[in-house]
Amino acid sequence: MADFDFAIIGGGINGTGIARDAAGRGFKVVLIEQNDLASGTSSASSKLIHGGLRYLEHYKFRLVHAALRERELLLRAAPHLVRPLRFVLPINEARRSAMLLRIGLLVYDWIGWRKILPGTSELDLVTDAAGLPLKHRFHHAFEYSDCFADDARLVVLNAVDAAERGAVIRTRTRCMRADRGDVWRLVLNARGQRDVVTARVLVNAAGAWVEAFAETALRQQPQGRLRLDKGSHIVVRRLYDHDRAYIFQAADGRVVFAIPFQRDFTLIGTTDRPFSGDPSTVLPSGEEIEYLCSVVNEYFRTPIAAADVVWAFAGVRSLYDDGARKPQDIGRDYALMLDERFGEAPLLTVYGGKITTYRRLAEDVLAKLSHFFPRTRPWTAHSPLPGGDFVYDGVETLIDRTQRTWRFLTADHARRLTCAYGTRVDRVLTTATGLDDLGMRFGADLTAAEVRYLMTKEFARTADDVLWRRSKLGLHFSDAQRAALDHFMAQAGGPRA
Numbered sequence: 001m002a003d004f005d006f007a008i009i010g011g012g013i014n015g016t017g018i019a020r021d022a023a024g025r026g027f028k029v030v031l032i033e034q035n036d037l038a039s040g041t042s043s044a045s046s047k048l049i050h051g052g053l054r055y056l057e058h059y060k061f062r063l064v065h066a067a068l069r070e071r072e073l074l075l076r077a078a079p080h081l082v083r084p085l086r087f088v089l090p091i092n093e094a095r096r097s098a099m100l101l102r103i104g105l106l107v108y109d110w111i112g113w114r115k116i117l118p119g120t121s122e123l124d125l126v127t128d129a130a131g132l133p134l135k136h137r138f139h140h141a142f143e144y145s146d147c148f149a150d151d152a153r154l155v156v157l158n159a160v161d162a163a164e165r166g167a168v169i170r171t172r173t174r175c176m177r178a179d180r181g182d183v184w185r186l187v188l189n190a191r192g193q194r195d196v197v198t199a200r201v202l203v204n205a206a207g208a209w210v211e212a213f214a215e216t217a218l219r220q221q222p223q224g225r226l227r228l229d230k231g232s233h234i235v236v237r238r239l240y241d242h243d244r245a246y247i248f249q250a251a252d253g254r255v256v257f258a259i260p261f262q263r264d265f266t267l268i269g270t271t272d273r274p275f276s277g278d279p280s281t282v283l284p285s286g287e288e289i290e291y292l293c294s295v296v297n298e299y300f301r302t303p304i305a306a307a308d309v310v311w312a313f314a315g316v317r318s319l320y321d322d323g324a325r326k327p328q329d330i331g332r333d334y335a336l337m338l339d340e341r342f343g344e345a346p347l348l349t350v351y352g353g354k355i356t357t358y359r360r361l362a363e364d365v366l367a368k369l370s371h372f373f374p375r376t377r378p379w380t381a382h383s384p385l386p387g388g389d390f391v392y393d394g395v396e397t398l399i400d401r402t403q404r405t406w407r408f409l410t411a412d413h414a415r416r417l418t419c420a421y422g423t424r425v426d427r428v429l430t431t432a433t434g435l436d437d438l439g440m441r442f443g444a445d446l447t448a449a450e451v452r453y454l455m456t457k458e459f460a461r462t463a464d465d466v467l468w469r470r471s472k473l474g475l476h477f478s479d480a481q482r483a484a485l486d487h488f489m490a491q492a493g494g495p496r497a
């Protein structure tokens, strides 16, 4: 008898998505994450729930179609975290002809499973507000729909839901070794404490670490199937006054997004550079920052420079190498490799994937293992994530309700809490009748009540877990405020790594 049916390595979007799906089918699941949830690539994405307009150029119709189908499913499952976003694509004939863009967008709309999101339209940039921040030489644009999501919170909510359905979520626990017999025997290291668990199936969802895990913990030969590719983003003070995003065509054939971010900022990304080494050490380079500034400066009237960057982050894409030459030519799809041997416990390895397609990936993992675990059905397509049990366009109504119920909150505070917690805002604010009831204030509008909720319900242990992954309040915190929060959390949570 094994302790668990599934042991899943990796607390990114794919690992937590698989944990949620498997736990919801009644399996005993343990998820093992060496750091915090979403501390890897899943908090460093462009945060788009999209089909990837650009992949149409590479004829990846199946990938785009499947991803677009997920777009509206996720919007309904987590309407507090996922929001529709209109993208303005200025026509730049030197890069791609208007005709080519029009055809691409027609296809994007046509294969896009849209029931909620509006289709493509054309903009006159001379009269439309979207033209204001742009240089005068851009006269026309297309405008189309995709969605924007809080990637790290999406990961956390999958873990929360998995836990509520019985999964054991072990953060800051590294899987050091996995020995295969008729069950898997995993040696774990949780902040210096050694521990052993057994499981019937092992899922390697370690993202960019997938081959490193296979080499060190499973002692397998490198498979050479993984291609690592670094992508960086910069955040600057808000560059324009409306709520739409821009997609700019760069001289190297790539596209760069400028997206409204955390009300006061603009998020700009991304780059595509081959990467080797330990993904934990990835950082944006000066050259990448210059590149992103230069693409934006080709389009916006007011130039930006490296000195305007208030935050920059980088992540490592793990791409399943299908033999294509350039990183941008490799499909952003995923591959699932099932290694089954007579009399031995199975190993399933996840390569690649996107935030957008994690739910379907998890479903495919369960389908791939269905001969070990028959008689279960997919269930996640129409099940809300925690706090997401309201209508997809109801977030403003919910914000109003938060403000009417807790009248002492400012409009911005009510909005931030509702967009983070959805209907579970009640569990954060409980019976508070004034701000003092929420306890100590650490900076921005973060209170002890919220921090306690994050520690007890959302697996947060350090200030960075709260400031950069459960929220983006780090953008508003000084070093001293961060240290005070860390101190409070250490006192409240006992010893940490």
Ligand SMILES: Cc1cc2nc3c(=O)[nH]c(=O)nc-3n(C[C@H](O)[C@H](O)[C@H](O)COP(=O)(O)OP(=O)(O)OC[C@H]3O[C@@H](n4cnc5c(N)ncnc54)[C@H](O)[C@@H]3O)c2cc1C
Binding pocket: 009, 010, 011, 012, 013, 014, 015, 032, 033, 034, 035, 036, 037, 038, 039, 040, 041, 042, 043, 044, 045, 046, 047, 048, 049, 050, 173, 174, 175, 176, 205, 206, 207, 208, 209, 213, 217, 229, 230, 231, 232, 270, 271, 314, 315, 316, 317, 318, 352, 353, 354, 355, 356, 357
């Ligand atoms: C720059 C960039 C932009 C992107 N933009 C988008 C986008 O807009 N939309 C989209 O859909 N996708 C996007 N993606 C892709 C998306 O972010 C990734 O596909 C996704 O986050 C991968 O998730 P994951 O769970 O596989 O990996 P990760 O999130 O990296 O999770 C793997 C986890 O495994 C853990 N781990 C590793 N080894 C061990 C061990 N031995 N023991 C325990 N734990 C271990 C790591 O700590 C890590 O947290 C982007 C990616 C990048 C880099």
